[in-house]
Amino acid sequence: MTATPRRIAAVALLAAVLGLQLVPAQAAGTGPQDLPEPTGEMLDKSVRAWDPAGSVRIWDLSGSVKDVDEVKTKGKETTISLSTDILFTPDSSTLPDSVSAKVEALVAKVPRGASVKVNGHTDSVKGTIDNKVLSTDRAKAVAAVLKKVRPDLELKVKGLAATEPAVREDADDPSSFAANRRVEIIFAN
Incomplete structure (x- = not known):
């Protein structure tokens, strides 16, 4: 051998x-x-x-996956808040093509011919693009998708930068900054 x-x-x-x-x-x-x-x-x-007791680590994933949207109705007004961290790359206002179907589903219940506000928001952190410009461009990008999927809607687009935060920002809590980076679609029921 x-x-x-x-x-x-x-x-x-x-x-x-x-x-x-x-x-x-x-x-x-x-x-x-x-x-x-x-x-x-x-x-x-x-x-x-x-010995699996000392070597197996269990990860708690609750709260680690965030939806792209949050829908809230207050009185006769509904606000669809879209997380820009999920929709856009940092300092960008380019939407992926896959967003159209999601936006179309979100605005399916908006009354025909309704007046809709599309407001862009940023956190207070200054990036490579001015926050006012970035928030306006992101709102315009979402409005363009809305116009495509619902041409009957009357759109009013505005970039608000960090002037209307959703939550108070906390330097020790990055999620507070993320909550303020959003595009809101607001309409009357």
């Missing part, structure tokens, strides 16, 4: 796991088949018990 490089490597690995010292084939006989039969003690030393 000829020893192949793969077989030699396997024998070397087995010997290392079993704590055996290999000697050249010429000195030990004819080859790997001449290795001693491993004892129970050798096998016991080569096996490590796995």
Whole structure:
């Protein structure tokens, strides 16, 4: 039987796991088949018990996935708030093509011919693009999708930057900044 490089490597690995010292084939006989039969003690030393109690980590994913939208009705007015963190890349106002179907579903209940406000909002952090420009461009992008899926609506588009925060921003809570980055679609019921 000829020893192949793969077989030699396997024998070397087995010997290392079993704590055996290999000697050249010429000195030990004819080859790997001449290795001693491993004892129970050798096998016991080569096996490590796995303790799952200390090595398994459970992750709580509740609250880690956020919907693209939030719909609130107050009195006779409904506000659909779209998270810009999900819709846009940072400092961008380009919407992915997949947004049209979602927006169409969200505005399905808007009355025909309704007057709809599309307001863009940012957080107070200054980025590479002025927040007023960014909020206006994002509102325009959402309005363009609305016009495409609901041409009957009368749209009033405005960029408000950080002038109307949804929540008070807290430097220790990044989600407070994220909550303020949004585009709102507002209409009367």
